Amino acid sequence: MSSTIALGLRSLREAARQPDALFMTMFIPIFFLVVNTGQAAEIFPSASTEFLEGQGYGAFQLPITLLLAASFGMAALFLVEEIEGGYFDKLRAMPIPRYSMVLGRLVAEGAKGIVLSSVIVLIALPFGITIASGVPGFFLIVALSALWGVVYAGFMQLIALKTRSAAATNSGGLIFFPLLFLTPNFVPREMLTRPMEIAATLNPVTYLMEALRSLILTDLDWGAILPGFAVIGGLGVIMLLLNIRMIQTYD
Amino acid sequence: MTRARGPAVRAQGLVKHYDGSDGAVEAVRGVDLEIQTGEIFGFLGPNGAGKSTTVRMLTTLLSITAGKAEVAGIDVVEDPDAVRRRIGVALQEAGLDPRQTGRELLTLHGRLFGLNQAEAEARTRELLDLVELEEAADRVTKGYSGGMQRRLDLAAALVHEPEVLFLDEPTTGLDPASRLTVWEEVRRINGHGTTVFLTTQYLEEADQLCDRLAIIDDGVIVREGTPADLKAELSARRDGTEVSLDDVFLDATGRSRDRAAGEVQEVSA
Numbered sequence: 001m002s003s004t005i006a007l008g009l010r011s012l013r014e015a016a017r018q019p020d021a022l023f024m025t026m027f028i029p030i031f032f033l034v035v036n037t038g039q040a041a042e043i044f045p046s047a048s049t050e051f052l053e054g055q056g057y058g059a060f061q062l063p064i065t066l067l068l069a070a071s072f073g074m075a076a077l078f079l080v081e082e083i084e085g086g087y088f089d090k091l092r093a094m095p096i097p098r099y100s101m102v103l104g105r106l107v108a109e110g111a112k113g114i115v116l117s118s119v120i121v122l123i124a125l126p127f128g129i130t131i132a133s134g135v136p137g138f139f140l141i142v143a144l145s146a147l148w149g150v151v152y153a154g155f156m157q158l159i160a161l162k163t164r165s166a167a168a169t170n171s172g173g174l175i176f177f178p179l180l181f182l183t184p185n186f187v188p189r190e191m192l193t194r195p196m197e198i199a200a201t202l203n204p205v206t207y208l209m210e211a212l213r214s215l216i217l218t219d220l221d222w223g224a225i226l227p228g229f230a231v232i233g234g235l236g237v238i239m240l241l242l243n244i245r246m247i248q249t250y251d
Numbered sequence: 252m253t254r255a256r257g258p259a260v261r262a263q264g265l266v267k268h269y270d271g272s273d274g275a276v277e278a279v280r281g282v283d284l285e286i287q288t289g290e291i292f293g294f295l296g297p298n299g300a301g302k303s304t305t306v307r308m309l310t311t312l313l314s315i316t317a318g319k320a321e322v323a324g325i326d327v328v329e330d331p332d333a334v335r336r337r338i339g340v341a342l343q344e345a346g347l348d349p350r351q352t353g354r355e356l357l358t359l360h361g362r363l364f365g366l367n368q369a370e371a372e373a374r375t376r377e378l379l380d381l382v383e384l385e386e387a388a389d390r391v392t393k394g395y396s397g398g399m400q401r402r403l404d405l406a407a408a409l410v411h412e413p414e415v416l417f418l419d420e421p422t423t424g425l426d427p428a429s430r431l432t433v434w435e436e437v438r439r440i441n442g443h444g445t446t447v448f449l450t451t452q453y454l455e456e457a458d459q460l461c462d463r464l465a466i467i468d469d470g471v472i473v474r475e476g477t478p479a480d481l482k483a484e485l486s487a488r489r490d491g492t493e494v495s496l497d498d499v500f501l502d503a504t505g506r507s508r509d510r511a512a513g514e515v516q517e518v519s520a
Contacts, residue, residue, distance in 0.1 A: 006362045086344040090407065092312055095332045251313055
């Protein structure tokens with residue numbers, strides 16, 4: 001475990017020394033929040049739109065911002081850079097558990113996710129977005145976002161380990177966009193057309209988004225929150241098993 | 252850690268096949284090696300001959316298709332972690348983390364080799380002094396020159412005082428002054444009892460540094476011995492004509508001087 005922590009701390013230093021990457025991770029999701037809210041706020045006025053629960057449309061869009069920011073982690077790109085540069089082999093020649101080489105980066109990604117999602121929520125508050133579930137809800141939002149960041153970074157690491165190519169890993173990041181758009185990202189699921197509703201129902205990201213949305217718009221609704229954590233738990237276990245298998249057989 | 256008795260490196264019938272789109276590629280085809288503790292052993296060969304593949308198998312970085320290998324008396328397949336505790340590795344590219352400082356990198360390596368923080372920091376200071384990088388220690392390694400990166404890479408391979416040090420083309424791309432510094436370091440490390448396994452493209456480097464050497468070509472070892480013995484053997488075959496190590500290399504690999512140009516180079520430091 002100590003090697004996982006040592007490598008995690010190294011990854012945090014690495015992220016801190018690439019502030020431009022952190023800036024873009026924040027900027028693009030907030031840009032989408034502003035644009036999406038600006039485009040649709042008139043269509044969905046808070047006074048007459050039941051699903052907004054009395055808040056503005058920005059509150060409905062905030063989960064997408066959080067998920068996007070969490071999905072812009074650089075862990076896999078740093079990993080593939082390390083593979084291409086030869087430092088990864090240096091680490092592989094050390095007597096450390098193989099899993100620590102992938103877990104270290106994921107631990108750091110979780111820590112970064114906590115900071116990023118906290119900052120995004122805090123930035124949103126002065127613009128009239130409130131967290132209806134209060135302080136416990138705030139922590140749950142941060143936990144869900146950060147854990148999603150870990151799971152997503154883990155899948156990206158799989159692409160990095162398999163392809164050992166920065167270009168392929170970068171392209172892999174585009175997978176998230178279809179996943180994000182096959183969700184009830186602009187309106188609740190029941191308002192989608194039937195084919196989109198079916199697609200959204202099959203998409204695990206939907207449950208994560210609905211969990212975050214319920215924490216922002218309503219009080220603690222465990223019926224919506226728990227499926228979000230279940231998705232993260234399920235995908236997280238699959239991601240961890242695949243990562244460990246991949247690193248154990250890496251040649 | 253108790254040092255191993257017997258050969259520092261022993262390989263028997265080492266084979267590596269890769270599955271390629273055109274069928275299996277035989278990169279190494281039955282290599283036998285025995286390197287005694289305390290030797291500087293040179294491993295020469297043209298590009299693609301199997302040098303790096305052999306090193307990667309011996310350092311547990313690559314699976315072995317067939318055969319057996321022991322490093323520091325330990326089977327590399329049966330107990331790779333025990334092998335890793337006893338070896339230092341500096342691969343062909345100076346593999347450094349570009350966003351860490353030299354000091355952070357060495358301290359991290361110390362921690363990963365099981366030293367506590369104070370021990371790791373003390374060892375880092377010793378190594379920075381050894382490779383003369385104290386002044387650059389707190390700069391990120393991305394800004395280091397090629398020579399500085401090589402020296403830091405060498406220092407990183409020495410953090411845990413390994414029994415066997417694998418250096419894969421440690422001076423490729425270095426200027427003559429940096430090359431001399433690396434040679435001095437290799438001699439000094441070997442003087443402390445560390446066995447050095449060195450692959451190189453530079454024949455003069457092998458001649459200057461190595462107690463014994465092997466030449467690999469097309470995945471098999473075609474010559475093995477001390478530089479003096481190899482030259483004497485060829486000289487005897489050529490009726491006493493004076494020969495150099497590059498003549499030995501060309502004779503062993505069946506290459507002409509024209510064909511060898513750009514593959515193995517003779518350089519003066």
